[in-house]
Amino acid sequence: MEVFSMKKLANRVQALTPSSTLAITAKAKELKAQGQDVIGLGAGEPDFNTPQHIIDAAFKSMNEGHTKYTPSAGLPKLKEEIINKLIKDNSLEYKLNEIIIGSGAKHVLYTLFQAILDEGDEVIIPIPYWVSYPEQVKLAGGTPVYVNGTEDQSFKITKEQLKEAITDKTKAFLINSPSNPTGMLYSEEELRELGQVCLDNDILIVSDEIYEKLIYDGAEHISIASISPELKEQTIVVNGVSKSYSMTGWRIGYAAGNTEIVKAMTNLASHSTSNPTTTAQYGAIAALSGPQDKVEEMRVAFEDRLNIIYNKLTAIPGITCLKPQGAFYLFPNAKKAAELTGYDNVDAFAGALLEEALVAVIPGSGFGADDYIRLSYATSLDQLEKAVERIHSFVESKMV
Numbered sequence: 065m066e067v068f069s070m071k072k073l074a075n076r077v078q079a080l081t082p083s084s085t086l087a088i089t090a091k092a093k094e095l096k097a098q099g100q101d102v103i104g105l106g107a108g109e110p111d112f113n114t115p116q117h118i119i120d121a122a123f124k125s126m127n128e129g130h131t132k133y134t135p136s137a138g139l140p141k142l143k144e145e146i147i148n149k150l151i152k153d154n155s156l157e158y159k160l161n162e163i164i165i166g167s168g169a170k171h172v173l174y175t176l177f178q179a180i181l182d183e184g185d186e187v188i189i190p191i192p193y194w195v196s197y198p199e200q201v202k203l204a205g206g207t208p209v210y211v212n213g214t215e216d217q218s219f220k221i222t223k224e225q226l227k228e229a230i231t232d233k234t235k236a237f238l239i240n241s242p243s244n245p246t247g248m249l250y251s252e253e254e255l256r257e258l259g260q261v262c263l264d265n266d267i268l269i270v271s272d273e274i275y276e277k278l279i280y281d282g283a284e285h286i287s288i289a290s291i292s293p294e295l296k297e298q299t300i301v302v303n304g305v306s307k308s309y310s311m312t313g314w315r316i317g318y319a320a321g322n323t324e325i326v327k328a329m330t331n332l333a334s335h336s337t338s339n340p341t342t343t344a345q346y347g348a349i350a351a352l353s354g355p356q357d358k359v360e361e362m363r364v365a366f367e368d369r370l371n372i373i374y375n376k377l378t379a380i381p382g383i384t385c386l387k388p389q390g391a392f393y394l395f396p397n398a399k400k401a402a403e404l405t406g407y408d409n410v411d412a413f414a415g416a417l418l419e420e421a422l423v424a425v426i427p428g429s430g431f432g433a434d435d436y437i438r439l440s441y442a443t444s445l446d447q448l449e450k451a452v453e454r455i456h457s458f459v460e461s462k463m464v
Contacts, residue, residue: 076202076203079202080199080202080203081195081198081199081430088106088414088418088424088425088426088427089104089106089107089424091418091424092104092106092418092424095418095422100422101422102418102422102423102424103422103423103424103443103447103450103451103454104424104443105423105424105425105439105440105441105443105448105451106424106425106426106438106440107440107442108244108307108392108393108440108442109306109307109310109312109442110307110310110312110362110366110392110442111442111443111444112310112358112362112365113310114309114310114311114314114347115309115310115351115354115358117350117354117355118309118311118347118348118350118351118354119347120350121346121347121349121350121354122343122344122346122347122350124346125342125343125346125347126343130342130343130346131342131343132342133338133339133342134339134340134342134345135339136330136331136333136334136337136338136339137163137164137165137326137329137330137333138163138164138165138166138318138339138340138345139165139342139345139346139349140160141349142165142345142348142349142352143160143163143165144160145348145349145352145353146158146163146165146318146320146352147159147160147163148352148353149352150301150320153276154287154289154290154301155290156287156289156290156296156301156320158320158321159323161323161326161327162320162321162322162323162326163318163319163320163326164318164319164326164329164330164333165316165317165318165340165345165348166316166317166318166319166329166333166337166340167315167316167317167337167340167341168304168306168315168316168317169272169274169302169303169304169306169317169318170196170317171315171317171337172302172304172317172318172319172329173196173197173200173270173272173302174200174203175329175332175333175336176270176300176302176319176325176329177200177201177203177204177206178203178204178332179325179328179329179332180204180235180236180268180325180328181201181204181205181206181235181236182205182206183205183206184205184206184207184233185205185206185207185233185234185235185236186206186207186208186209186231186233186234186235187201187206187207187208187209187234187235187236187237187238187270188209188211188226188229188230188234188236188237188238188267189201189208189209189210189211189238190210190211190212190213190219190220190221190238190239190240191210191211191212191213191431191432191433192213192219192243192245192246192395192428192431192432192433192436193210193238193240193431193432194240194244194245194272194431195430195431197238197240198210198432206235207233209229209231209234210432211225211226211228211229212225212432215386215397218246218248218386219243219246219248219386219395220248220250220254221258222257223257223258223260223261226258226261226262227261230261230265230267234265234267235267235268236267236268236269236270237258237262237267237268237269237270238270238272239255239258239269239270239271239272239288240271240272240273240274241255241271241273241285241288241390242275242276242278242279242285242388242389242390242391243275243390243391244274244275244391244393245391245393245395245426245428245431245433245436245438246386246388246391246393246395247275247388247389247390247391247392247393247394247395248386248388248389248390249279249283249284249285249389249390250286250288251286252286252291255286255288255291256291256292258288259288259291259292259295259298259299262295262298263294263295263298267298268298268299268300269288269289269295269298269299269300270299270300270302271287271288271289271299271300271301271302272302272303273285273287273301273302273303274302274303274304274306274307274317275307275390275391275392276303276308276390277307277308277359277363278307278308278362278363278366278390278391278392279363279389279390280363280366280367280370280388280389280390281367281389283389283390285390287299287301289301289320289321297322299321300319300320300321300322300325301319301320301321302317302318302319303317303318303319303320304316304317304318305317305347305348305351305352307391307392308351308359308362309351309358309359310362311344311347311348311351314341314344314347314348315340315341315344316340316341316344316345316347316348366392366441366442368445369441369445369448370387370388370392370394370441372445372448372449373394373441373445373448373449373452374387374394376449376452376453376456377394377396377439377452377455378396379456380401380452380455380456380459381400381401381404381459381460381463382398382399382400382401382402382403382404382405382459383396383397383398383400383401383455383459384396384397384400385397392440392441392442393438393439393440393441394438394439394441395428395431395433395436395437395438395439396436396437396439397435397436398410398413398414398428398435398436398437399435401413401459404459404462404463405458405459405462405463406462409434410427410428410429410434410435410436410437411427411429411434413437414426414427414437415427416458416462417455417458420458421454421455421457421458422454423451423454423455423458425437425438425439426438426439439451
């Protein structure tokens with residue numbers, strides 16, 4: 065039988081780093097299938113079902129015959145609801161031709177980078193970053209340029225750091241607030257300073273705001289595009305319904321921004337996906353136009369879990385953690401815990417947690433931060449408390 069040759073694969077695919085989030089989740093599911101009582105704190109999706117009125121609207125749309133192709137950039141009605149949402153929530157006004165809907169915010173970002181990047185163009189990405197940002201830039205022929213937002217800076221970068229990272233090849237700056245994996249929020253003043261640097265150097269801003277509804281302790285989300293008309297013109301806002309409405313599997317995201325960029329993205333989408341899933345678009349219309357009480361219920365539940373689990377987590381020897389302001393992740397420093405338990409690095413520590421304590425966490429190396437782990441609290445409080453107890457017991461039993 066012929067042995068498959070790697071030469072048959074494109075170089076851009078061979079150069080990809082597999083998603084650590086999906087890899088850990090797959091391993092956890094494999095152990096569960098073997099009958100192991102694994103608690104998964106890896107995947108970034110709410111544990112609530114999609115609100116019933118959204119499901120009902122999607123079902124109704126199918127029964128009414130809305131099962132055909134839509135325009136490549138999405139249904140005009142959904143665009144109108146997105147425009148209404150951006151006005152109401154972010155004080156941002158857009159036209160229909162400044163909106164594109166895609167198959168999830170991840171696919172929207174992918175399409176955006178394909179549309180704006182040429183070989184060698186640089187995109188500045190703060191560390192810690194979501195695992196797919198660098199890979200999407202590389203797939204478009206671009207080069208990720210990393211700027212380290214250290215823990216003593218609350219995992220955020222400064223205007224001075226941004227200035228230092230800019231070269232004549234810089235095409236875009238990517239910002240994610242609230243952040244995956246840290247849950248940190250940029251303030252209005254911080255955004256204004258970063259934005260001014262981008263304006264001064266004519267750098268496109270890509271603002272991923274997918275977690276904007278999930279913020280805690282009185283914190284406020286501000287879109288960088290809303291700060292001034294000039295920043296609005298310089299920014300592509302990316303968002304979606306996955307996190308806020310627990311619609312991860314529906315795969316509906318969107319971008320708002322410059323008409324020429326949106327047109328280029330639309331042309332590209334017409335040759336890749338044709339259009340976002342029709343039924344899911346009708347569900348998204350119901351999500352944005354319907355009652356918002358379930359969004360707040362989920363936010364409150366996440367905040368309650370955070371407040372309970374945070375103190376238990378930071379009581380574990382060798383674990384320190386900044387308290388997040390948004391999203392549904394904790395990003396503790398586990399370097400000391402790894403040392404205390406005899407492991408050379410945090411990756412090995414995380415692997416042992418899964419194999420021996422049956423708790424799945426994501427190593428920070430996948431986010432550009434080797435000393436950390438990411439834990440999702442988008443699961444039941446009972447499971448969270450059990451998981452943290454297991455981690456605590458594991459560390460104490462292994463301490464050398």
